[in-house]
Amino acid sequence: MAVGWHRPTKLVIDTQAIKENVGNEVKRMPKGTELFAVVKANGYGHGAVQTAKAAREGGATGFCVAILDEAIELREAGFQEPILILSVVDVSYIDLLLKYDLSVTVATQEWLEQAIEQLTHIEPQKPLKIHIKVDTGMGRIGFTTSEAVKQIVELVQSEKTLIWEGLFTHFSTADEKDASYFEKQTHRFQEILSVLFELPKYVHVSNSATALWHPDNVGNMIRFGIAMYGLNPSGHALPEVYPLNPALSLVSKLIQVKELSAGEGIGYGHTYITTANEWIGTVPIGYADGWLRHLQGFSVLVNGELCEIIGRICMDQCMIRLPRQMDVGTQVTLIGHDHGEVITMQMVADKLETIHYEVACTFSERIPKEYK
Ligand SMILES: Cc1ncc(COP(=O)(O)O)c(C=O)c1O
CATH class of the missing domain: 2.40.37.10 (Lyase, Ornithine Decarboxylase; Chain A, domain 1)
Structure with a gap:
């Protein structure tokens, strides 16, 4: 798409604000916790590469993206930190996952079996890093029962071609005042952890809202998205725990x-x-x-x-x-x-009867971005 460099309309992205938002969370998160910056959807419309750089300066030690191409974009821009792809990647792209040293989400047994089969054909052999996704109540992707998770862990541990790097879930209501469903999901995840004899390097449950309003329940890695761009994950529902700087x-x-x-x-x-x-x-x-x-x-x-x-x-x-x-x-x-x-972006979202996440992602590539 042609970018409107010769038109006076532009998005101005304050990378210092991103660095500060990440830095404030890094200072606050429990010791031994890492922060992975979520830069999917072109850094929520702010530009993936530039926001990833700012997040790294603020203390992020890894990145999360939604799709394979977003991960490749970061690697090709020179990022060497861990990159986790949060949604399902077609097994036919395993060679790319290995080539770019990417971590991938496993959400079904069939996917994993096909992946293991594919891995046997790849020379030289290189292990694939995987994060097992548990669906504790989002109803999107992942294993729903302890038995299924236990079975998949056994399969992973029996395979030398796999590195079990992570186990995670995602909350659907961490940004709401009423914490009852959040607690239900937490309980389900705890039940699943209790049937496992060993845990991987990263056990992670936390989006921005969980990090802000449930800081005792973040696992050992935070997937920090909307708050790093300076936006309150709850919209109006919950007050900011510390000032977020809109970028x-x-x-x-x-x-x-x-x-x-x-x-x-x-x-x-x-x-x-x-x-x-x-x-x-x-x-x-x-x-x-x-x-x-x-x-x-x-x-x-x-x-x-x-x-x-x-x-x-x-x-x-x-x-x-x-x-x-x-x-x-x-x-x-x-x-x-x-x-x-x-x-504010929240005011625009209110007028559009939507959430600021959607507003940020809706700006077209035609608008140039200026970084300061
Ligand atoms: C699995 C997962 N983790 C983390 C995030 C980041 O969420 P937030 O932007 O609310 O911090 C998302 C965003 O959609 C997600 O899908």
């Missing part, structure tokens, strides 16, 4: 300013009609950039003043109502701080 801002500039008299329609379908003489500014960002149509009626900041987005958001542009005439080239802040005022 992402979105800015643009006015490309046209015009005065319209009363009764003029703005944008496709004329869903906004001026009611008096109004100053209208055009901002070069639209739904093709991930600035979605549902943001009509939301506001952006110009010189610290809130300006409403009026009319339908177009593919590449949108219009805002200015309080007065302003110069073409004036900065527009869509997310971030401006003259003491702020628009």
Whole structure:
């Protein structure tokens, strides 16, 4: 995709904020615990390689990604730390897992049996690092019973071509006030641990929410995702345990300013009609950039003043109502701080009736990223 380097719209990513967010968690986590930075989905839209570098500076000792290609991207950028792929990789790519020294999630016995079969054909022999996934109540991937886990562990331990590196689960409600389901999942995981005679290097259960609000229950590795980008995993539900520094801002500039008299329609379908003489500014960002149509009626900041987005958001542009005439080239802040005022990703998420995770991942590759 062509990146809009020659357009004034950009994401500004504060890598120092990421480093600090990771560093604050590293200082706080129990001794002997490691922090793996979750940089899947292009670092939650912040850029995987640059955020991984910042996380490493903050004290991350490994990385988690969702798909094989994301892991390869990190290796090709020179990262030598452990990289765990959190979802299922097709067994036909075992040669790539070995080539790039990646750790992979095992979620079914069939997958493991096929992997063992594949490994016998690979020369020279090299062991595959695996993390066994236990589904304690997320209903997504993983083994659901103690017997199944025990059986899979026995199989893993009998195979010289495998290194049992990890055992893990994932909580579905760690970001909620009511901890009863979290405790149920914890109990199930404890039951599974109790039937095993040996444990691998990493036993891990913790996403950001678990690390923040259940710090006694993190295992010996934390999979730190959304909080490293400075966003409260719970949205509004739970207060931050320590201040998280949001890393992402979105800015643009006015490309046209015009005065319209009363009764003029703005944008496709004329869903906004001026009611008096109004100053209208055009901002070069639209739904093709991930600035979605549902943001009509939301506001952006110009010189610290809130300006409403009026009319339908177009593919590449949108219009805002200015309080007065302003110069073409004036900065527009869509997310971030401006003259003491702020628009947060959470506010955008609230308007879109979604979560900030989704907002961060929705920005299109067309918007260039500037790292500071
Ligand atoms: C298995 C797993 N672990 C950890 C994370 C990181 O979660 P968070 O971004 O809430 O910290 C995710 C994110 O979706 C995940 O799927």
